[in-house]
Amino acid sequence: MSTNAEKYYNQIDAYLRGALTNEEKAVFEKLLQENTGLRKELSLHKELYAQFDDTDWVGHQFEGKNIDFKNAEAYFRSEEANAFKEVIEKAEENYKNKSQTRFLSTKKIVVLLAAASVALLFVFTTLLSKDTTEELYAQYNDWQDLPSLTSRGNTNTNSLSKGQVLFEEGNYQQANTIFESIVTTEKELPINVLIYAGATALELKNYTEAIGYFDKIIASDAIDHSKGYWYKAMVYLKQGKKEKVIETLEIITQLQNNYKYKEAIELLNKL
Amino acid sequence: MISFALNPFYPSFIMQDSNYYIQGILHSDETVITQIYKNFFPKVLKFVCENKGQREDAEDVFQKALLQISARIKLKKLEVIHSTFEAYIFTACKNLWRRELNKKKNRVTNLEVKELVSEESDMAYALLEQERWELLREKLDELSDNCKKILGLFFKKVSYSEIVKQLSYSSEVVVRQRVFKCKAKLISNIKADKRFKNLQ
Numbered sequence: 248m249s250t251n252a253e254k255y256y257n258q259i260d261a262y263l264r265g266a267l268t269n270e271e272k273a274v275f276e277k278l279l280q281e282n283t284g285l286r287k288e289l290s291l292h293k294e295l296y297a298q299f300d301d302t303d304w305v306g307h308q309f310e311g312k313n314i315d316f317k318n319a320e321a322y323f324r325s326e327e328a329n330a331f332k333e334v335i336e337k338a339e340e341n342y343k344n345k346s347q348t349r350f351l352s353t354k355k356i357v358v359l360l361a362a363a364s365v366a367l368l369f370v371f372t373t374l375l376s377k378d379t380t381e382e383l384y385a386q387y388n389d390w391q392d393l394p395s396l397t398s399r400g401n402t403n404t405n406s407l408s409k410g411q412v413l414f415e416e417g418n419y420q421q422a423n424t425i426f427e428s429i430v431t432t433e434k435e436l437p438i439n440v441l442i443y444a445g446a447t448a449l450e451l452k453n454y455t456e457a458i459g460y461f462d463k464i465i466a467s468d469a470i471d472h473s474k475g476y477w478y479k480a481m482v483y484l485k486q487g488k489k490e491k492v493i494e495t496l497e498i499i500t501q502l503q504n505n506y507k508y509k510e511a512i513e514l515l516n517k518l
Numbered sequence: 519m520i521s522f523a524l525n526p527f528y529p530s531f532i533m534q535d536s537n538y539y540i541q542g543i544l545h546s547d548e549t550v551i552t553q554i555y556k557n558f559f560p561k562v563l564k565f566v567c568e569n570k571g572q573r574e575d576a577e578d579v580f581q582k583a584l585l586q587i588s589a590r591i592k593l594k595k596l597e598v599i600h601s602t603f604e605a606y607i608f609t610a611c612k613n614l615w616r617r618e619l620n621k622k623k624n625r626v627t628n629l630e631v632k633e634l635v636s637e638e639s640d641m642a643y644a645l646l647e648q649e650r651w652e653l654l655r656e657k658l659d660e661l662s663d664n665c666k667k668i669l670g671l672f673f674k675k676v677s678y679s680e681i682v683k684q685l686s687y688s689s690e691v692v693v694r695q696r697v698f699k700c701k702a703k704l705i706s707n708i709k710a711d712k713r714f715k716n717l718q
Contacts, residue, residue: 294650298654319641320639334546335551338555345556
């Protein structure tokens with residue numbers, strides 16, 4: 248090992264651990280641009296740090312002349328690999344079919360009951376009315392059931408409760424201003440705040456904004472992030488984008504633990 | 519009537535040493551691959567769904583992992599897996615999913631502007647990155663217990679002063695020296711490995 252490389256280790260660590268001043272950082276980054284060897288050392292260090300961080304992955308730029316890389320690429324393009332892919336797909340299909348049959352035999356009663364109630368619901372709803380998406384939206388949005396924001400130990404409690412009151416009074420414009428400012432200033436946002444922010448935007452027909460908030464919920468690692476899908480479905484429902492509604496609801500119906508799992512099935516049947 | 523050995527839904531304790539699966543992949547054996555799905559997919563599905571993913575993501579990752587393993591068997595003559603096959607395929611899936619999530623993250627924050635590559639090239643990247651990951655893991659495992667402990671904390675970004683406390687060292691200076699030595703040793707071991715040269 249060259250002592251030359253070792254000389255940089257402390258700086259690389261300081262850089263990765265955020266221990267450099269802004270000036271030092273700028274100098275180091277300039278050095279990085281000029282020095283390929285240093286970039287490689289940094290990359291290796293990043294990979295070592297990533298070994299201990301379950302959420303991180305460090306990509307690597309392999310050299311153009313790397314034979315193993317070329318061979319791998321060639322293999323993935325080969326007919327052999329494509330044939331194998333087909334076998335994989337068939338196997339996946341076998342697996343899915345089989346696990347479904349097993350599900351039927353062990354949980355037959357549950358399934359039958361569920362099927363019966365869905366069928367009943369279907370008959371019931373189709374007999375009663377041909378709902379438009381607008382009507383369905385009115386029926387399924389649950390703004391009146393949103394959890395209260397005041398109980399949270401948040402520094403923004405005052406503006407939160409104010410926003411909630413405005414929202415409940417139907418003063419969406421002012422509520423929206425409040426929630427928007429909270430969302431843009433706070434880093435760690437509770438899911439409920441995002442729901443309110445999205446709901447106000449939706450009521451104001453700012454659909455893209457609403458979807459943005461709900462996507463944030465989906466992308467979060469909160470236990471109840473599946474709520475995002477439900478509210479997103481509500482946006483599409485209000486817009487009358489039937490296909491999008493169906494697509495989103497189908498995500499919900501994949502896992503029983505998902506928020507509004509039953510309602511999603513019900514609504515899918517009505518569409 | 520299908521024999522037990524060929525029945526993909528026969529209980530898994532009968533067969534299933536890793537060589538059995540490797541041979542199955544090598545020969546593109548649909549029955550064996552179906553068994554692989556049955557035995558190992560549920561765990562991967564659970565992992566992906568608990569980490570911001572959906573069923574389709576899990577399916578995608580699982581397919582890619584199988585393809586990746588096939589490449590390693592065919593290109594590198596991989597015959598023996600040192601862990602169980604389950605641990606092997608699960609790690610492959612876990613890493614592919616971490617990689618996917620980081621790609622998304624970087625796309626959003628624009629941290630890394632990487633040119634768009636074809637799916638095949640991306641698979642090649644994933645494969646070699648996985649091999650680098652394994653090499654690093656192996657070299658970390660080979661360190662002395664003392665180095666393992668101190669670097670384990672260090673790479674988790676635990677502060678020097680906290681390491682002093684946790685491992686009862688006499689001072690920060692001692693910890694810094696220790697970290698430096700262990701890390702230099704680790705990196706020189708990595709670079710000295712002949713596989714590393716091909717993973718640049």
